[in-house]
Amino acid sequence: MTLHLDDIRVRQLGECRYDSPFSELLSTKQTSPHYVAEGDRVLLEDTVSMLAKHGLPPGRVPSFEAAGPRRKIYFDPARVTAGIVTCGGLCPGLNNVIRGLVQELSVHYGVKRILGFRNGLQGLTAEHRQDTVDLTPDSVRDIHNAGGTILGSSRGGQDADEMVDTLVLRGVDVMFVIGGDGGMRAATFLSEAIRARGLEIAVVGVPKTIDNDLPFTDQSFGFQSAFARATDFISSVSVEAAASPNGVGIVKLMGRHSGFIASYAALAANGADIVLIPEVPFALGGPDGLLAHVEKHVRAKGFVVIVVAEGAGQDLIEQYGLPQHNGRGTDASGNVKLGNIGELLKETINAHLTAAGLTPTMRYLDPSYAIRSVAANAYDSVYCLRLAHAAVHAAMAGRTEVAVARWRRRFVHVPLSLMTSRRNQVDPDGDLWMSVLETTCQPAEFGAAPDRDGVRAAVFSA
Numbered sequence: 121m122t123l124h125l126d127d128i129r130v131r132q133l134g135e136c137r138y139d140s141p142f143s144e145l146l147s148t149k150q151t152s153p154h155y156v157a158e159g160d161r162v163l164l165e166d167t168v169s170m171l172a173k174h175g176l177p178p179g180r181v182p183s184f185e186a187a188g189p190r191r192k193i194y195f196d197p198a199r200v201t202a203g204i205v206t207c208g209g210l211c212p213g214l215n216n217v218i219r220g221l222v223q224e225l226s227v228h229y230g231v232k233r234i235l236g237f238r239n240g241l242q243g244l245t246a247e248h249r250q251d252t253v254d255l256t257p258d259s260v261r262d263i264h265n266a267g268g269t270i271l272g273s274s275r276g277g278q279d280a281d282e283m284v285d286t287l288v289l290r291g292v293d294v295m296f297v298i299g300g301d302g303g304m305r306a307a308t309f310l311s312e313a314i315r316a317r318g319l320e321i322a323v324v325g326v327p328k329t330i331d332n333d334l335p336f337t338d339q340s341f342g343f344q345s346a347f348a349r350a351t352d353f354i355s356s357v358s359v360e361a362a363a364s365p366n367g368v369g370i371v372k373l374m375g376r377h378s379g380f381i382a383s384y385a386a387l388a389a390n391g392a393d394i395v396l397i398p399e400v401p402f403a404l405g406g407p408d409g410l411l412a413h414v415e416k417h418v419r420a421k422g423f424v425v426i427v428v429a430e431g432a433g434q435d436l437i438e439q440y441g442l443p444q445h446n447g448r449g450t451d452a453s454g455n456v457k458l459g460n461i462g463e464l465l466k467e468t469i470n471a472h473l474t475a476a477g478l479t480p481t482m483r484y485l486d487p488s489y490a491i492r493s494v495a496a497n498a499y500d501s502v503y504c505l506r507l508a509h510a511a512v513h514a515a516m517a518g519r520t521e522v523a524v525a526r527w528r529r530r531f532v533h534v535p536l537s538l539m540t541s542r543r544n545q546v547d548p549d550g551d552l553w554m555s556v557l558e559t560t561c562q563p564a565e566f567g568a569a570p571d572r573d574g575v576r577a578a579v580f581s582a
């Protein structure tokens with residue numbers, strides 16, 4: 121996907137006429153290696169060859185608006201009501217973001233009224249719109265020590281116009297939507313409905329997802345905490361497998377379409393022999409297939425450790441005739457329900473090794489929600505706080521239809537439409553997957569996987 125400068129421009133509600141509480145602090149600031157001045161921009165691409173390909177002068181090269189406080193702001197803080205909602209699956213750091221938003225809005229900008237909408241976007245429906253929580257620095261003081269979200273979250277569709285009615289009826293001027301790809305999509309539709317009515321309500325997204333499947337952000341918040349927890353399960357399974365006759369350790373980790381958690385956790389544990397992700401199709405049978413490799417490991421060292429992302433090998437489930445493990449339909453948000461690749465691996469490996477005279481000891485763990493319900497670690501806590509600060513600055517400066525993100529280590533404004541324009545996935549030709557291959561010593565491909573080219577084309581055409 122080729123992006124041009126105009127695709128990356130951020131919408132602004134109007135001229136910034138009020139002095140920002142940060143104007144004095146900003147008076148001497150200019151771009152340095154550690155700061156991007158508000159008039160400067162952050163490059164989309166970061167290699168010489170990618171920049172050269174544009175053949176454009178620096179001012180025309182695709183770049184993001186820098187996040188951060190402005191000298192002048194759009195809203196008069198004394199008259200602002202802010203709204204906050206968390207939606208989709210849980211993610212470490214949701215409470216940290218809520219706390220950061222509330223503190224920044226109250227303490228620095230002097231915003232008096234902050235409404236927390238409950239249970240995701242459901243909280244913005246007509247039925248639930250009055251059931252809000254008043255958020256104050258006192259009420260959020262200790263929430264960052266816990267996982268989950270004090271506001272609750274949910275999946276399921278809502279009508280954009282009904283949500284706009286809620287914002288109008290509750291007097292919300294700036295709305296913060298903390299969500300994943302679905303949440304960012306919903307925020308986009310909400311913004312469009314606001315624009316269609318000519319309302320001056322800023323919508324700012326804070327992208328979250330443990331899957332790290334959102335584009336234009338180095339890593340989504342909570343991802344590090346989640347994969348750190350996942351690492352513990354790989355270590356446990358490795359210990360068990362190594363101590364068992366013909367031990368087979370399998371850990372199935374979240375990651376519907378993107379194998380980042382499986383890849384990073386496997387690198388962190390540095391004990392996996394095989395990592396399977398949705399982006400790299402694989403074959404089970406045949407001389408180079410997965411089963412033959414599993415057997416090789418068990419014969420050579422007595423055990424094998426496999427880390428599998430839940431979205432890996434979905435094409436195999438039907439093919440291997442295990443209908444009980446097939447996915448069925450979609451969830452309330454329209455996300456595809458996946459088949460259980462962990463169960464398929466367990467059954468086929470068990471059958472294969474038994475037939476080969478190596479009756480296995482199966483050690484299978486599916487930590488599932490255990491990795492995303494944890495509190496944010498120290499890294500994510502800092503990250504969440506800084507994202508929250510950036511989101512408040514953006515909203516108060518009248519930026520809208522925008523998400524805040526960290527891009528190439530700088531905080532930037534990304535148009536919401538870009539946040540949902542494609543999915544972030546592990547590139548089988550990229551350096552992360554290369555590190556996985558270097559670490560596990562697994563082959564680049566297991567056998568002649570069905571539709572390898574089709575899967576790759578669909579994933580990496582973006």
Ligand SMILES: Nc1ncnc2c1ncn2[C@@H]1O[C@H](COP(=O)(O)OP(=O)(O)OP(=O)(O)O)[C@@H](O)[C@H]1O
Binds near residue numbers: 242275278299303455
């Ligand atoms: N295309 C869409 N249009 C309008 N609303 C949507 C759309 N997709 C998702 N949403 C809404 O956004 C909310 C969150 O979406 P979803 O449940 O997919 O989680 P998410 O934000 O993608 O987070 P995660 O993937 O981390 O669990 C849901 O309430 C859902 O109805």
Ligand SMILES: O=P(O)(O)OC[C@H]1O[C@](O)(CO)[C@@H](O)[C@@H]1O
Binds near residue numbers: 209210329374375451
């Ligand atoms: O059961 P739920 O809440 O739909 O969550 C499961 C899904 O959510 C995700 O963690 C994304 O939030 C996926 O990796 C996972 O499949």
Ligand SMILES: [Mg+2]
Binds near residue numbers: 208300302329
């Ligand atoms: Mg999602």
